[in-house]
Amino acid sequence: MNEKNAHIAELIRDFTEKTVIFYDDLENMPVVPHVGKDTLDRVSAMTVPEKGRELDTVYREFLNDIFSSVSLSQHPRSFSCVPSTMSLLSWMGDVMTNAVNPHASCKLNAPTVDRIEKILIKWMCSLAGYPQGSGGLFVSGGSIANLTALTAARDTKLTFEERPKAVVYVSAQTHSSVAKGLHIIGFSNDQIHIINTDRSFRMDTSELLREVEKDIKDGKKPFAVVASTGTTNTGSVDPLYEISDICHKYNMWMHVDGAYGASALLSKTHGSELAGIELSDSLSWDAHKWMCQTYGCSVVLVRNRTQLVNSFAAHPEYLKDAEASPEAVEFWDLGPELTRPARGLKLWLTLQVLGSDEMGHVIDHGCDLASFAEKYICQKEGFEIISPAKLGIVNFRYAPTSTLSEEARDRINHEAAAELTKSGYAQVFTTELCGHKVIRLCTIHPETTEKDITETIDRLELLCKR
Template sequence: MTPPPLLREADRAAFEAAFAVLAEAALAGAPSPTPLIPGRPGPLVLTQEGAALEDVLAEMIGEVLPRAARGDHPRAFGFTPSPASPLSRLGDLLASTFNPHAGAWPQAEGPLAVERAMIRFMADAGGFPESAGGLFLAGGSAANLTAVVAAREARLGPDDTARGVAYLSEETHVSALKALRIAGIPDARIRRVALSDNMAMEPTALAAAVETDLAAGLKPFIVIATAGSTRSGAVDPLPAIADICEPHGLWLHVDGALGGSALLSPAHRHLLAGVERADSLGWDAHKWLFQTYGCAALLVRDQETLRRAFAVGPAYLEDAAAGEGEVNAWDLGPEMTRPARALKLWLTLRVMGTQAVGSAVAHGFQLVEWAEAALGETPGWKVVSPARMATLLFRFEDCEEDERDAVNAAAARRLLDDGYASVGTARVDGRLTLRICALHPEATEDDMRETVRRLDRFAREAAEARPSSRPQRSGEPGSCAE
């Protein structure tokens, strides 16, 4: 029996037409930040006989993909959006079409040369030494896991893992906790360091925690600092943290999934002062470098630490051995089979130029500053955490105190249902706040001000609708402006 072809001749025309649809969609961008069709699709059936490609494409484009939020819309301000550029989409399509296996040099010398060049470019941006190296991974979660394993292998001996202690804060991304758990560090040996008033890790509290654990006979081995936290955009004081890590031999990992991109903006790179002293830095290109999902990098100041942590040499890989002085990518991280993730970022930077990308990053800072200014001009609103790293926390307080959480949540829902923009929510000291993370280079000052205007209208309408509440005007007894 002759095996069937991977693409039937009858489907060739639909296959070719699909690329025109992709090009149009990539250039047009997202029509709305919210799903165009709510809910889940109907039954998704597989059959033995298969179906015409034209029909399946129509199902995907008409029924499946519209049922997803679009983080690439200019007014997608919830979560951490991914304003992927058309160039990144093209690079992603090229990488998928040629489908190189980017695990070893003999398999993909061209794509791995691009990956090495991109790692060197990003390491230079962070001020890392010539010994630096790294690799591209699926995202910040994989970068944190890879860094934690490298730190464990570099700082803890075979008999020390049971005594190993890690330090982070409440602003640290949850993926760091997952990474520590996978690496065998239980919650009982994870210290949550207190935050300062600006929601950054408090160095004095960190130093005290380390000394306490040393006195108890434990083995502190890693501090996970944050450069641009998900909740507030906070940046931990990296020089002060490095001052604590270095005398005790602690590995300093900086989760710069969001904030790493500030290194490409001359006006903002100072915000990451001290990152050059880190042992590792995670940096998501699919956030603020305008890439499609699945594009992040882990940088280490000494590439040999990754090789020692991950390299294994089974006999069946002898044919793919790297040349003298080279290290295969699969010896630097957990993946053996891996796609060429760096190609789309390289294409984007090659076409746009690093200066334009840096300007696009700087625009994100400006966007939240415009939103903060609009809030300051709108009575009844309080900025909970100021504009930083393209992130802003704020809260409507022109209503009864015990109803503020519900009113703010209702305003966010109304904005989402309205379809103009989307914002997130986050709790600070137990209180629900609204959150904007604005990264899109095509978003404007009018977008930010109109978003605030609509939120104000929706919040006041929600407050009026509650049976025990009416909006309190500034200056009235009990109002937040008193």
């Protein structure tokens, strides 16, 4: 080993050891660290140097200044957004994959890696109930998965001339990445029709049907419906069978945004809550949300792989030598990226070691904890449940039957969540449901305990009632 590389190896060993020790003690760390002004000032003053600097100095800057300020979404008391459930196994897979740096876009460059990602895609397609001929691609996240699927929907269902008249339906609870993706692929806000949800935050399919029929009468061209299995706010699952019937009747594409909830397919107890997902044309599914992966691990699946090929395949002359054959379908034919990392390998490593049953238990644990939290909140005076536990998410608020105005209630809930987060004990965010600010807990971390939940709720209660 040459001296320079030996030094790199030494620091990587040091980092590995520190990381494992850090994770061993994670529950005692503040979820959101305090970031001192001096640290921010130091980082703001950094520039790209003309001449290289000492590796040890740069390494220490990473540890002390750059990483020390990061909120720990993988902390067992991170309940905000969609917390990270990352396993150290995924991190190990990440480290190993990045070290080898496979160009995972075509068979020729990394045949075994290509094979592994295809096995995973096939396995996920079969969990979703997709038929022969289905397929997909690992992408960086749910946003890109949604964009990729909706591009295929557009190209399958619309001619170029029909695009200005096209309409796509989402619910009032659909994730914002869907509208973002639709804008990127050329649709305006006017072409995205938002359907209200029922009391369980599920798309109102009577309204959907009425809207589709009205739009057809008005000379528009409905082409797609985006359903969700596990909305970000409440974990609600849209009525998939009814949406599929409407899509069939009017020749529309049915996309399911399962970025958050599709992992529930792994659970023997909760998988059936996603029944009907098998009827969709495409599905987004983030392994970096509920399948213990570090970020950048998601799949887009389609029931007919050719539809992705039709949208994305290109055969430039400089890639001809890399194609296994002129007819071969490579990963670069299935999505927007050419060069891509082997995002599936860390998932492979994790699944090989844990097994899919264990992953199912992770889902069950998250769902059980949300139900436990709901029951505990129900015993607290002055609190009300706004959305009951569903796929690991529960929403509630402090709303005492006093003369408090709505504004005051919103402020109290918001401030309590912010104060708790600031304390470092847990990270909790509010969201808005039924016109109210509500406190949202997403309880999916596999190492979160019932005590973490009761202590978090007790602290919120104290803050609300102070």
